[in-house]
Ligand SMILES: Nc1ncnc2c1ncn2[C@@H]1O[C@H](COP(=O)(O)OP(=O)(O)O)[C@@H](O)[C@H]1O
């Protein structure tokens with residue numbers, strides 16, 4: 001299963017999730033140890049804020065990343081089965097049971113294992129640095145780094161097992177259909193009943209864009225998510241520089257941009273890979289790269305900007321909540337206001353990254369259109 | 377007129393290297409129907425791809441009325457195809473999620489034409505505008521693909537085994553349509569086939585064998601699809 005290499009997306013996401021959550025949970029568990037010590041009022045407030053931050057960060061980032069990873073996995077399995085329909089159909093025709101075939105999909109779980117394992121390792125490597133920064137003012141007593149086996153189980157072993165099981169179940173559900181529908185070519189067509197006659201004068205390219213968008217709804221999620229994480233994290237990281245520490249800012253920035261690029265890459269890759277034949281035919285007919293690019297990917301641009309707006313709102317809401325509620329009792333936290341400049345910078349960067357990224361990706365992915373038409 | 381001059385093309389490298397075309401020269405006359413005939417693997421498709429600007433030769437020239445397209449850049453090559461070349465593939469390659477009308481429109485928009493419905497009528501599918509490819513028979517799908525190629529008003533239409541996936545009767549019908557339209561509109565048409573009978577429908581026959589042209593002859597009279605009786 002060399003296609004498993006395509007699962008890097010899940011690996012990266014689980015890496016990020018475990019890295020952040022591991023760091024904060026470990027920190028949280030370690031500072032829990034000092035609760036018994038009687039703390040003076042101010043220190044107690046700081047302490048509580050630290051605990052809340054750890055909780056909020058874990059829940060928010062961990063939750064978001066978990067959902068993303070789950071969706072991504074389901075998506076991968078679906079597209080894997082779609083592209084390998086024939087082989088799987090032959091296996092079924094030979095008499096393998098659904099469960100027998102689906103059972104092999106546990107291997108998809110290894111991507112999660114690698115990601116989470118590496119994430120936890122990275123968290124431990126960075127931990128001394130992180131601890132000293134968190135307590136740079138020396139408000140809390142010195143905290144020793146402890147290793148908690150429960151973190152290993154919770155963040156590495158459980159997710160791996162759950163994902164492996166999910167992969168098998170997902171595959172099983174998808175395989176539950178007649179052999180012939182697997183064996184038959186991929187030229188399935190959907191007769192769109194009830195939508196009535198479409199506006200006759202839509203130009204072909206625009207129609208193609210709409211069809212692609214409609215036919216690949218899951219990609220809408222990825223594109224929106226990419227924009228969302230880009231916009232929220234870049235803007236949040238500038239605010240974090242002031243509110244918390246530059247390291248927090250850098251960490252958030254790094255994770256956000258990595259996530260955004262991964263999601264965008266997956267979306268673009270899937271959109272183009274699934275439309276290779278259409279692109280090849282358009283190429284043969286003399287449509288330029290710009291035109292087919294517009295047809296296949298153009299529909300996603302508005303989605304990207306909607307995702308961007310949502311990300312902006314989200315990060316504002318989140319920081320507002322943190323500052324107003326979580327840090328309410330802590331002194332020395334600067335006032336938080338919406339950062340217009342950061343928004344503009346982030347938007348410009350996003351537009352540039354998005355366009356360049358799509359341009360470069362589409363170039364690489366398409367490969368040799370003639371081969372596509374001639375069928376090897 | 378299209379002139380091919382000493383075209384060479386090989387695939388692979390090292391031990392796997394194989395010569396698909398070994399110095400092919402040939403003329404294709406404007407306004408004629410030319411058939412390239414040869415056994416499977418003799419290099420017909422390669423020749424067609426090079427003549428139509430889908431692929432570049434390793435050496436040699438492909439001249440359209442004197443313009444050598446073998447040395448155009450990729451962008452110019454695409455622009456050239458857009459303006460001059462129509463292509464019909466054995467596997468049709470229609471867009472499955474679009475109606476017949478849309479599929480043909482895909483070609484028509486390249487030429488900025490709005491009366492492409494005439495062409496759908498010409499291939500006898502005027503009544504099936506709103507059908508999807510999956511609802512059509514193989515022969516009908518191939519006719520849509522021909523209409524799509526013609527809708528951009530190419531000066532040359534290339535067809536690579538257009539009846540290869542069709543049964544005899546349907547294949548004959550498709551050929552009858554396309555041959556009739558060619559006779560009426562007088563564009564240049566080059567068709568690849570391994571079916572000897574089909575060759576009798578053409579003005580000129582080019583015979584290929586293992587990467588070389590072994591014979592080029594003219595038919596005195598074009599036969600209709602129903603006369604050839606394969
Ligand atoms: N893309 C390719 N890669 C490697 N070999 C090829 C490729 N295309 C064609 N060939 C080889 O070139 C020769 C001629 O092929 P082709 O032009 O397709 O023949 P025909 O269309 O007459 O059947 C064959 O031996 C084939 O194996």
Ligand SMILES: [Mg+2]
Nearest residue numbers: 420421422536
């Ligand atoms: Mg061939």
